[in-house]
Amino acid sequence: MRQFTYLTPKTLDEAISLHVAHGESARYVAGGTDVLVKIKEGKFAPDYLISLKHIIGQDRPFLNQETGELYIGAFCTHGSIEQSPLVQHHYPIIHDAVKNIGSVQIRNVATIGGNLVNAVPSADGAIPLIVLDSKANIYGTKGQRSVDLQRFFLGPGQCDLEAGEILTEIVIPPPLPRTGSAYIKHGRREAMELPMLGVGVLLCLEEDMTTCAKARICLGVAAPTPFRALAAEKYLKGKTVDENNLTEAGRLAGQESKVRDSIRGVAWYRREMVGVLVKRMGLKALERAKERHK
Amino acid sequence: MAHEISFIFNGNAMKMNIEDHWTLLHLIREELGYTGTKEGCGSGECGACTVIVDDKAVNSCLYLAAEIDGKQLTTIEGLAAADGTLHPIQKSFVEKGGIQCGFCSPGMILSAKALLDKTPNASEIDIKEAIAGNLCRCTGYVQIIDSIKAVSGYGEDEPHVVAFKTDEGERGE
Incomplete structure (x- = not known):
């Protein structure tokens, strides 16, 4: 492999000043499961790799006791998120997604922040977090800022990070009452596969436990960036959550999606499957909302 | 750049100088000479290079040798007992x-x-x-x-x- 110097700062400020010092010859790395592959392929040629893995305090999910928000440090491995009781209990939709990313070996090393900043259309990690109205905290030379995760993705491989800025954590609002959500990764095989389609649905119910108060539908690999199916969300609001209405919401989501033909699947099939899977995840979200409300 | 790391290799404490750009797979096969760990794809798809670092399975082809500092590494050679009794x-x-x-x-x-x-x-x-x-x-x-x-x-x-x-x-x- 190409020679480089590996730097291991202990704080965010130290990491940023190293990036300022080395400029374009430096690249941040966390788990390294993407960066090292790209260095081997010659797509990246850094002289300095600045590791974010040794920065203290960003490596596990924790609950902010005052606000009820869940903080997921960007340098958390998928494995640590998968095994977090907090995530399993309060945000099963995140568990749905991270448990199917890569393999055990990859999940033990690769980080959620790395998955997000790659900004590939197939990023499994992003969809549930957008469905949950998460925010991304970003730190750079100008200090900290926060953006809606939905607005973080600008195009394939492009996200809202200035040179030298670091995605530090994801902030997820407290779980809403009478709410359930679910995610499915759809591919041709179960293991070691990028999704042909990713579908996440959140349903928040009125006190009658049948009327939809709020819906979130987000699709992966259905557009250049994670795609909110706004027409389908609007259709569901105020309606009874049942098979018929979820079928129509699925049809609308398929219609407004920007699916295309690619090596992993053709557009017409993807559009059909958006319909099927939005309904399926809607029913699962409904079931989870009822379970939690018991 | 080279620097010194310490780690436990199949139960034995080790100290050695490594280059920053070495993968753990390179360290194991080329520097330590233990060839039980295989290189298949070199990109984390095949798992032939799997080793255990602090109780976790990882792909040694995508893991920097520098990151093994202070950790425990187990390769296939570390499983059988000293007298050759298999795990x-x-x-x-x-x-x-x-x-x-x-x-x-x-x-x-x-x-x-x-x-x-x-x-x-x-x-x-x-x-x-x-x-x-x-x-x-x-x-x-x-x-x-x-x-x-x-x-x-x-x-x-x-x-x-x-x-x-x-x-x-x-x-x-």
């Missing part, structure tokens, strides 16, 4: 035909070990998930799953596998 998982692979050409075997066995050390009564689903990142091009998956199932205590009172504690020198069943 129960290795024995089971031999008995159940979990080995064909053998190229995937070290990775498969280490993925199985990481699983069973944590979940001694792993179910068939647990086993399939644990080896999802290990490809067998002979496609002998059924025998491999059988080999691991035979040493998992799933559905029984007592798990068959006694976890090895290499740092304390305990080996064997």
Whole structure:
């Protein structure tokens, strides 16, 4: 492999000043499961790799006791998120997604922040977090800022990070009452596969436990960036959550999606499957909302 | 750039100078000379290079040698006892035909070990998930799953596998 110097700062400020010092010859790395592959392929040629893995305090999910928000440090491995009781209990939709990313070996090393900043259309990690109205905290030379995760993705491989800025954590609002959500990764095989389609649905119910108060539908690999199916969300609001209405919401989501033909699947099939899977995840979200409300 | 790291390699404390750009796979095969760990794809798809770092299975082809500093590393050479007695998982692979050409075997066995050390009564689903990142091009998956199932205590009172504690020198069943 190409020679480089590996730097291991202990704080965010130290990491940023190293990036300022080395400029374009430096690249941040966390788990390294993407960066090292790209260095081997010659797509990246850094002289300095600045590791974010040794920065203290960003490596596990924790609950902010005052606000009820869940903080997921960007340098958390998928494995640590998968095994977090907090995530399993309060945000099963995140568990749905991270448990199917890569393999055990990859999940033990690769980080959620790395998955997000790659900004590939197939990023499994992003969809549930957008469905949950998460925010991304970003730190750079100008200090900290926060953006809606939905607005973080600008195009394939492009996200809202200035040179030298670091995605530090994801902030997820407290779980809403009478709410359930679910995610499915759809591919041709179960293991070691990028999704042909990713579908996440959140349903928040009125006190009658049948009327939809709020819906979130987000699709992966259905557009250049994670795609909110706004027409389908609007259709569901105020309606009874049942098979018929979820079928129509699925049809609308398929219609407004920007699916295309690619090596992993053709557009017409993807559009059909958006319909099927939005309904399926809607029913699962409904079931989870009822379970939690018991 | 070179710098010094310390780690535990198959139960033995090591100190050595490494280059920053070395992968753990390079360190194991080319510098330490232990060739049980295989290089397949070099990009984290095949799992032939799987080793255990602090109880977790990782792809050594995508793990920097620098990151092993202060950690425990187990390769396939660290499983059998000093007198050559095989680890129960290795024995089971031999008995159940979990080995064909053998190229995937070290990775498969280490993925199985990481699983069973944590979940001694792993179910068939647990086993399939644990080896999802290990490809067998002979496609002998059924025998491999059988080999691991035979040493998992799933559905029984007592798990068959006694976890090895290499740092304390305990080996064997």
